[in-house]
Amino acid sequence: MMAFSRQCVLFFCLLDAFSVYADMRLDCRPDFVTLVWTESRIHVDPSLLRLGSCFPTSVTAMEAVFSVDLNDCNFDRLVTGDQMIYTNDLTYISSHESFSHPVVCVYDRPKDWFPLIYDPVFNTHGEAGLVFHAGLMNDDFSGPAVSNTFPLGSSIPVMASVEEATHQPLLLLLEECLAADTPQLVPESNVYTVIGNKGCLVDSRVSRSRFEPRIKSSEIKVSLQAFRFALGKEVFIHCKLLAWDPMGLDNTKKACHYVKDHGWELLDNPAYSNLCDCCDSSCKSRKARSIGSGELGLRHKAVIGPLTITET
Known part of the structure; x- marks a missing residue:
């Protein structure tokens, strides 16, 4: 993936109750994203967390780690002005509790980047490439x-x-x-x-x-x-x-x-x-x-x- 000149920015809004019991750290790099969720509530199972369509890369009893490519996990990309913005949601669903939080990385738009006239969408059910x-x-x-x-x-x-x-x-x-x-x-x-x-x-x-x-x-x-x-x-x-x-x-x-x-x-x-x-x-x-x-x-x-x- 092309290099970016500016550090990413995380837009992450936690309710007061969540800020007491959980912590999320996000590191947006030019080619990949690392997200670490640390949880102190014993009834919350970190393995049930999802970043878009992605499962955690690694899980412990109190922590879930995602290390994923920006082209994976169904990140949405928005190009506006001089910025390139990638957005996704961190979600949790269980019989006891459900919640969702936005995850956003903002980069400088590369000077050599231009939109494609046709951006192909690959069919999940296609035969090729598996x-x-x-x-x-x-x-x-x-x-x-x-x-x-x-x-x-x-x-x-x-x-x-x-x-x-x-x-x-x-x-x-x-x-x-x-x-x-x-x-x-x-x-x-x-x-x-x-x-x-x-x-x-x-x-x-x-x-x-x-x-x-x-x-x-x-x-x-x-x-x-x-x-x-x-x-x-x-x-x-x-x-x-x-x-x-x-x-x-x-x-x-x-x-x-x-x-x-x-x-x-x-x-x-x-x-x-x-x-x-x-x-x-x-x-x-x-x-x-x-x-x-x-x-x-x-x-x-x-x-x-x-x-x-x-x-x-």
Whole structure:
């Protein structure tokens, strides 16, 4: 992004009550923005904060950090006179509380900047430019797995991601994952459903399997408890991936896991866990909708493995 000659300015208006319990720091650089929200109220979960369409880059119990490009997160750009202004909203939605605050960065308008006659808008549902990845990871998801052998009951870390290229930010979901004893799904394959019913981690009903907290909307991590399926043999996990609009979750586009003594919980916002109510029955769209080629372009099939599950 072109260089700017003036420091950014933050227009941020807090109510008195919020100024006591929370603090926000914004650093607007020529190419990216860093926003840090520090929260002292124990009932406020920083992981539920969103900067436009972006999830926090990192989260702790009291703090959410966003480090994002100005071209991401649905920032609005306004060019007026000698200024270039980027605006967005920091939002929080939960069953206990909701709030929104404006975030504004102001720069000097570059002398060599002129508006384009045509500024293309990239379609979220386009096929071009999406690259999907899926594989076994090490225990902390920092790199690929060093072994593909897992003792029964141990954790099998799996991560999938999508490179968004020219697309606006997308939310990656796992619609279905089937463990099979063959590298291709054929009628003779023995299968075990890990994720089904449009994003329900059904294995979490009977195990410690769970989705891990999201760091980036374009990634999804799941820790599977090694299951008693095809013990000692090669196992392949066949998954259907879906890259979708982060604001378009419904009961057919979601990531849900079962929490003991609590019930089904929505990964991306537990306040809307009612989207998971169908996980014990059948998850179907409330409205009939046609599936065009553009929507199909956001889907991808991946095979993870082989891996071997052994007796403890």
